[in-house]
Amino acid sequence: MAMFNIGVTFGFAMMVLFQRSVAQTVYVVGDNDGWTVPQAGAQAYITWASGKNFMVGDTLTFNFTTNNHDVLRVQKESFDACTSSNSIGDVISTGPVNITLDSTGEHYYICTIGRHCQFGQKLAITVSSRTTGASPPSTTPRPPPPRSPTATPSPSSNNTSDGCAPTPAPSPTSSMIPESLPTIPSPPGSSSSNVLASFMMTMLAAIVGLVF
Numbered sequence: 001m002a003m004f005n006i007g008v009t010f011g012f013a014m015m016v017l018f019q020r021s022v023a024q025t026v027y028v029v030g031d032n033d034g035w036t037v038p039q040a041g042a043q044a045y046i047t048w049a050s051g052k053n054f055m056v057g058d059t060l061t062f063n064f065t066t067n068n069h070d071v072l073r074v075q076k077e078s079f080d081a082c083t084s085s086n087s088i089g090d091v092i093s094t095g096p097v098n099i100t101l102d103s104t105g106e107h108y109y110i111c112t113i114g115r116h117c118q119f120g121q122k123l124a125i126t127v128s129s130r131t132t133g134a135s136p137p138s139t140t141p142r143p144p145p146p147r148s149p150t151a152t153p154s155p156s157s158n159n160t161s162d163g164c165a166p167t168p169a170p171s172p173t174s175s176m177i178p179e180s181l182p183t184i185p186s187p188p189g190s191s192s193s194n195v196l197a198s199f200m201m202t203m204l205a206a207i208v209g210l211v212f
Contacts, residue, residue, distance in 0.1 A: 024055075024057040024058050024059060024100075025055070025058045025059070026058070026059045026061060026098075027052065027054070027058060027059065027060055027061065028061045028063060029045070029048070029060055029061060029062050029063070029123060030044070030045065030048055030063070031048065034062075034063035034064055035062040035063055035064040035069055035071065035095070035111070035121070036064060036069065036121065037111075037116050037119045037120065037121045038119075038120045038121065040120070041119065041120035042120035042122055043120070044120060045120070045121075045122065045123045045124075046124075049123065049124070049125050052125075053128065054101060054107075054125050054126065054127045054128070055101070055127065055128050055129065055130040056101055056102065056103065056104060056127060056128075056129055056130050057100065057101065057130055058100075058101050058127075059098050059099065059100050059101070060098070060099045060101065060109075060125075061096060061097075061098050062092075062095060062096060062097045062098075062099070062109075063095065063096045064095040064096065065095060066093065066094050066095050067093060068095075068113075069095065069111050069113060069116065069121070070091050070092060070093040070095075070111055070112055070113055071091070071092045071097055071099070071109055071110075071111065072084055072087055072089070072090075072091045072092070072109065072110055072111075072112050073087065073088040073089050073099075073107065073108065073109050074086060074087050074088060074108050074109070074110055075087075075088065075108065076106065076108055078108070078110070079108035079110060079122060079124060082110060082115075082117035082118050082122065084110075084112045091112055101127045103127065104127050104128055104129050105126070105127060106124065106125075106126055106127075107124070107125050107126075107127055108122070108123070108124050109122065109123045109124075110122045110123075
């Protein structure tokens with residue numbers, strides 16, 4: 001039983017923490033200036049609303065003195081023309097007043113007293129839906145990019161990369177042949193034989209001439 005009570009208490013505490021994490025925001029219109037005729041005209045409330053993230057469930061607090069100002073939500077046409085026609089709800093003249101934002105879209109508020117709206121006492125905001133948390137990012141891994149094929153150099157490209165034809169290796173036979181052969185001297189007596197042969201041919205020619 002004690003364990004059951006502890007579990008219930010723990011669950012309740014977690015619920016409270018969760019509600020606080022998504023708690024609504026209270027916006028005081030105009031901050032310290034409140035809901036009044038601004039000295040800077042309509043630009044004052046445009047500047048105040050810019051940068052704020054209004055969501056469903058948030059509260060707008062209009063601080064003003066009763067009977068000096070009022071608040072009325074209207075449609076855009078009445079907002080631009082500063083008229084109370086086409087109103088959404090009733091005029092609230094007792095201040096201060098808290099208005100809970102109950103729908104998304106554009107919300108327009110004006111003061112209907114005198115020419116307060118024409119002098120800039122008007123407010124336009126954009127309300128978005130409330131989310132309890134962002135969806136977790138996708139964990140699906142991305143496929144790796146395709147790898148470009150690596151070119152394999154051919155054997156012939158390495159030999160002719162410098163633009164010149166390869167020099168053939170010297171033939172082993174040509175390297176063994178001497179550049180010039182030595183002159184072989186004639187054997188002794190060869191010149192005498194030549195002279196003798198020449199003499200005999202001359203004599204033979206002379207004899208033939210005498211006979212014929």
